[in-house]
Amino acid sequence: MPADPVVATSKLLSYVLRHRPDSIGLALDAHGWTGVDALLERLAAAGHAVDRALLERVVADNDKQRFAFNDDRTCIRASQGHSIQVDLALVQAEPPQVLYHGTASRFLKSILAEGLRASGRHHVHLSADIDTARRVGARHGFPAILRVDTGRMRADGLAFYRSDNGVWLTEAVLPRYLEVMSGM
Numbered sequence: 001m002p003a004d005p006v007v008a009t010s011k012l013l014s015y016v017l018r019h020r021p022d023s024i025g026l027a028l029d030a031h032g033w034t035g036v037d038a039l040l041e042r043l044a045a046a047g048h049a050v051d052r053a054l055l056e057r058v059v060a061d062n063d064k065q066r067f068a069f070n071d072d073r074t075c076i077r078a079s080q081g082h083s084i085q086v087d088l089a090l091v092q093a094e095p096p097q098v099l100y101h102g103t104a105s106r107f108l109k110s111i112l113a114e115g116l117r118a119s120g121r122h123h124v125h126l127s128a129d130i131d132t133a134r135r136v137g138a139r140h141g142f143p144a145i146l147r148v149d150t151g152r153m154r155a156d157g158l159a160f161y162r163s164d165n166g167v168w169l170t171e172a173v174l175p176r177y178l179e180v181m182s183g184m
């Protein structure tokens with residue numbers, strides 16, 4: 001576990017709320033929400049002592065606003081990144097003309113052949129700026145940046161969504177909309 005309790009708890013919550021709520025015997029509703037009390041109780045029962053104050057810090061401090069409370073702060077969910085079936089009730093949004101995707105250079109050959117696929121997640125994740133894309137790509141290896149011609153994708157009728165925390169999402173990106181900027 002990383003030493004910083006906020007970082008450690010953020011990683012734990014990402015796992016539980018995006019991928020494996022069942023790992024601590026938790027259930028999420030159809031939109032990915034779960035009760036805060038139930039979450040803290042199940043975490044405690046699984047040996048993870050997270051109190052309300054720490055949870056508040058994780059939600060507030062999180063560099064990417066990965067988690068959100070509902071209006072009365074009784075429920076919590078992950079804003080995006082799920083592999084389990086959830087309906088985030090995403091609303092379509094108008095993206096800028098260009099977005100970026102950060103990946104590892106070793107994936108480029110396959111991406112240029114097949115396009116970007118969501119693989120384990122529900123959507124392909126795109127970034128509004130190059131620095132963010134580079135950070136996302138560096139998680140997987142030597143980073144490569146792709147420029148995505150969202151203007152042309154929109155003109156071709158493809159839909160974009162923006163998650164609560166500002167990540168741009170789309171189903172897939174065909175190779176013809178992609179251009180390698182760096183990493184080759």
Ligand code: HQG
Pocket residue numbers: 064066081102103104107110111114115116117118119120121124125136137140167
């Ligand atoms: C790659 C983090 C080969 C894709 C980040 C990526 C993001 C292909 C990897 C969010 C491919 C999937 C998502 C193809 C896509 N052939 N490789 N045809 N199509 N790929 O982690 O975008 O910290 O599921 O390029 O900041 O890296 O979790 O997606 O490298 O916002 O909040 O397959 O996760 O946010 O990896 O990251 P991921 P991602 P959090």
